[in-house]
Amino acid sequence: MSVTTLFQKKQSQLSGLLLLTLPLVFLWSGVGEPLKQLLIRSVSNNDGQYIGFKNFINYFSNSGLVDALLHSVFVSLVVMVVSVSIAFMVAFGLVRSQLWGKHALQALIQIPLFVPSIFPCLGLIYLLGGQGLISQYLTDFDLYGPIGVILGGIIFTLPHAVLLLTTTLRGIDSRLYQAASCLGASSWRQFTSITLANSAYGIISACFVVFTLTMTDFGIAKVLAGQYSMLATEIYKQVIGQQNFSMGATISLVLIVPTCMAFFVDGWARKKQARLANNQTVQDVNPSTLRDVLLTIVCWLPCAALLMVIGVVVWGSLISYWPYDFSFTWANYDFDAFGYGWQPYWNSLILAVMVAVFGVIITFFTSYVSLRATAPKFITGLVRFFALLPLSIPGTVLGLAYIFAFNRPDSWLNAWQGTFAILAFNTIVHLFSVSFLTFNSTVGRLESNYEHVGRSLSVPQWLTFFRVIVPLSQLTLLDIFFYLFVNTLTTVSAVVFLYGSNTILASIVILNMDDSGNLAAASSMGSLLLVTALFIKSIHVFIINKGKKNEYCK
Structure with a gap:
């Protein structure tokens, strides 16, 4: 092996190690440190004594x-x-x-x-x-x-x-x-x-x-x-x-x-x-009248039950006074009358956009460098371990761990308490594992020769990443964006301990409204989230179908 080749290999390992340090620091801050503080608190009293x-x-x-x-x-x-x-x-x-x-x-x-x-x-x-x-x-x-x-x-x-x-x-x-x-x-x-x-x-x-x-x-x-x-x-x-x-x-x-x-x-x-x-793919199944009729009944019954449960909430948001006055009204959507206004809904949208944008960037980058960066297996294994760890941590537990980790004077994230920043940080970590695994599947199917060819043509790897890897992964990037957006709209447990007076979310307001007996108002806020999520999903489906149609035409 020549001196030049050896130098290039060492340089590649060093750059890979540096690249992996970024997601490792993020994941340690988002998962490792909170769990450490949770463990410490479990063996201490409320005064912090062991x-x-x-x-x-x-x-x-x-x-x-x-x-x-x-x-x-x-x-x-x-x-x-x-x-x-x-x-x-x-x-x-x-x-x-x-x-x-x-x-x-x-x-x-x-x-x-x-x-x-x-x-x-x-x-x-x-x-x-x-x-x-x-x-x-x-x-x-x-x-x-x-x-x-x-x-x-x-x-x-x-x-x-x-x-x-x-x-x-x-x-x-x-x-x-x-x-x-x-x-x-x-x-x-x-x-x-x-x-x-x-x-x-x-x-x-x-x-x-x-x-x-x-x-x-x-x-x-x-x-x-x-x-x-x-x-x-x-x-x-x-x-x-x-x-x-x-x-x-x-x-x-x-x-x-x-x-x-x-x-x-x-x-x-x-x-x-x-x-x-x-x-x-499974080929067309031979028709059988008895089987198809029975399965139509058996399969549609639970679906009808789901639709009835969901539909009655939407209906409940549009009637005057349950169960005595079933006349139509929009009054239940006047959230100012219930002391919350529309701000929780806008807060949920703001948080969903933040999580979707930054979540896609962070999880995609983490997946790519963990698969393609030249670094010791121990480091890549450590990144993968922390990336999959949130999958086994309940949202309520993660939110409580964030209080222990960051609600302290010596914490560098103490200033984030009650802000969108801590809510987005927590939600990205909470939803990290599914996004990471999905990107792993996509990037893993792409030929590693793209980077080799780029290096042989003296093209920087970052340029190959943006010009080749990102375009080839655009459908998955879109899928994860909408996955993060919709799941952030509907999350409750992960943020129940972390919101502030100015950052309370619609999903938390639904919980509070139900606690105070305002069932119609809770139904209205929930219906609003349902319509928003379905609208976002329809945009997703439209973009995917349009992309497939354009690809077919080519």
């Missing part, structure tokens, strides 16, 4: 707090079984049948993704609450408790499970079904031997995703749990209600344990499922 594991001993000695853990696990398991079972039927109908209205069903089943988790809870109150449309025909039915949380969890998690399982079923090699048909295998035999066998790991992955979402969600438990204690709300009660920050940190670490377990099992299942996946 007390060892006394908080954990007190936690497990408190039957009420232990019950909250057991309740959370129980509800999450029930939601997991029911939601994944329904989702599998819907996904099977979408992929392996010719049911009626397939494209409409696939679009409508995703509507709960465009609202905060509290939004379906409002619909359940309208339908099954004390003065609900349906509850008046039910005897001894109590929505506020485990039943309500389970119903809310199913509605909230069903779209996530359907998306995962649809992708899993579409990845099954269609040639297996063709071979089975040629060999005379019955439909039931094909279902058990091919569909179930090849989607087992996808089902496991969906189970743990649903479990984690239910276990860590704050909005549903806050609205529908009532006196039924759960971990996510216990953290809020300890911190906001009792100002017991040390116990709040302790409960947060307890909550992290099952979510971390679910995260690792989900990662294992995804890798196993990826080995079974085939790039071929």
Whole structure:
């Protein structure tokens, strides 16, 4: 190896190391330092004095707090079984049948993704609450408790499970079904031997995703749990209600344990499922009148239930006084009358734009340098570890950790408290992992020869990045932009501890309005977020379809 080549290699390693330092500092500040402070606070009292594991001993000695853990696990398991079972039927109908209205069903089943988790809870109150449309025909039915949380969890998690399982079923090699048909295998035999066998790991992955979402969600438990204690709300009660920050940190670490377990099992299942996946798309399925009619009914029933729950909230925002005066009115959208005005809605839009713009830049840069920068594997592995860590941290826990890390006089981010900057920082970190993994998949498919060719032509790598890599990744960049935008609009748990009087968000206002009994106003603000998210999604779909059409014309 010549001296020049050796020098160039060393220079490349040094530049790669410097480039990786930037995302590493960002991720340590956004994940590592907050978790460190959370851990320190869990072994300290409220005065900051070290007390060892006394908080954990007190936690497990408190039957009420232990019950909250057991309740959370129980509800999450029930939601997991029911939601994944329904989702599998819907996904099977979408992929392996010719049911009626397939494209409409696939679009409508995703509507709960465009609202905060509290939004379906409002619909359940309208339908099954004390003065609900349906509850008046039910005897001894109590929505506020485990039943309500389970119903809310199913509605909230069903779209996530359907998306995962649809992708899993579409990845099954269609040639297996063709071979089975040629060999005379019955439909039931094909279902058990091919569909179930090849989607087992996808089902496991969906189970743990649903479990984690239910276990860590704050909005549903806050609205529908009532006196039924759960971990996510216990953290809020300890911190906001009792100002017991040390116990709040302790409960947060307890909550992290099952979510971390679910995260690792989900990662294992995804890798196993990826080995079974085939790039071929599933071919048209032979029509079967009985099968298609049954699956049309089975698949549209849960979708109709979702639409009823979501639709009744929109309707509730437009009527004068529930449940006595159903006349039409816009008065519920006069948010000034409820003491909030329209500022929370504009705050949500401002934050969504900030997170979408800066989130795309930061996550794309992190993904690119972690894959293409020449640096020791230890450093790239460390970046990847911190990039995936937020996936296993509940939003409520991350928000509380930010208080411990940055709400201190010696913190360089102390001046950011209550500002859009800290909200955007927290939300980008909270949503970092999905964006990072998506960009990894896109950049990983691009030829590394682009950079090699650029260097051989004496073109700087940054120029190759902007002229080649970015244009080739534009569809994914667009997808992540809209993903971050919509999820920021609907987030609750990640920011519930961090907003200020001038930066309160619409999703938090919905929670506060429901607490104060203003159900119609909460429905109006939620409906506004729903319309905004759907409008943004329609723009996304329009741009994607236009891009595909232009590419086809070329």
